[in-house]
Amino acid sequence: MTLKLVIFDVDGTLVDSQGHILASMDGAFKAHDLPAPGREAVLSIVGLSLPEAFVRLVPDHADKRDSLTQAYKDTFMDLRKTGQAHSPLYPGAAEVLADLAARDDVVLGVATGKSRRGLDHLIEVNGWERLFQTLQVADHHPSKPHPSMVKTCLAETGVDARDAVMVGDTSYDMEMARGAGVRGLGVSWGYHANDALTDAGAVQILGAFTEMPAALATLWEVP
Known part of the structure; x- marks a missing residue:
């Protein structure tokens, strides 16, 4: 496996x-x-x-x-x-994360511009304490699109770059992935336009979380 x-x-x-x-x-x-x-x-x-x-x-x-x-x-x-900083999950996010986490052949990670304190709060609110095996935040790395966060995710999990995928909504995510030798999977519901994601190296752009399982299967079938 x-x-x-x-x-x-x-x-x-x-x-x-x-x-x-x-x-x-x-x-x-x-x-x-x-x-x-x-x-x-x-x-x-x-x-x-x-x-x-x-x-x-x-x-x-x-x-x-x-x-x-x-x-x-x-x-x-x-x-x-004051309770005004709630960040709702995008539709389908919780289900896809749970399904991926249940697989024996998949590990999950995070690479975010958030601080560790901000990420810890989000993890606590959503009950994600055991979901991710590697967590990389802005406190400990150069800013995206530097590949440091992705490279550290690879090192901490022991996964080869060809077997990893970076999922993100910005050109910075796609450039970071490319710099680390990892394929970038863009999402259309975030903050950068699809064209920016494609120009930055996204191999595919998802229109909904429900499309992710099939997209990952296809990527992993083709080295």
């Missing part, structure tokens, strides 16, 4: 977190009396680590990036405390 690995991005792939991301970004910019970027601009940087996100969002305010990062985190925590 050849062990296979499916690595999932989180925001925009497993959970729809745009509501609290937009609200947290708005709070961070208000705290600095700066005009908040528009929705499209904010969603375009989802998946990057926060410092890298602010490099792109405020190229002319390098002196404020650290404090904007902290203000974002503070706003997000305030939203969580």
Whole structure:
């Protein structure tokens, strides 16, 4: 039996977190009396680590990036405390994760721009404590699209790159996968356009979670 690995991005792939991301970004910019970027601009940087996100969002305010990062985190925590930071799962996500986790030949991992604290909270809320065998977060790696997170997933699970798949909604996920020698499976329900995913190297783009089992079977049949 050849062990296979499916690595999932989180925001925009497993959970729809745009509501609290937009609200947290708005709070961070208000705290600095700066005009908040528009929705499209904010969603375009989802998946990057926060410092890298602010490099792109405020190229002319390098002196404020650290404090904007902290203000974002503070706003997000305030939203969580007041129950306003709920990120619903996309339809079919829970079922596909459970089915994959039940297979003896598949292990699951996460590669996310979230902090470990943010990911731990999401895992606790959804009861995923025993679901993933490798968890990679922005705290311990260069920002996507650097391949460090995917390479670490491979190292921790012992799975060969040819037997692994990265599932994500952004070009950063697909570029990260390509950099690690892993095939990228894009999803259409997230924050980047399909064309961006294809241009970044996605081998296929899913229209719904229900399409994932067949897509994975096809990918694993063709080395």
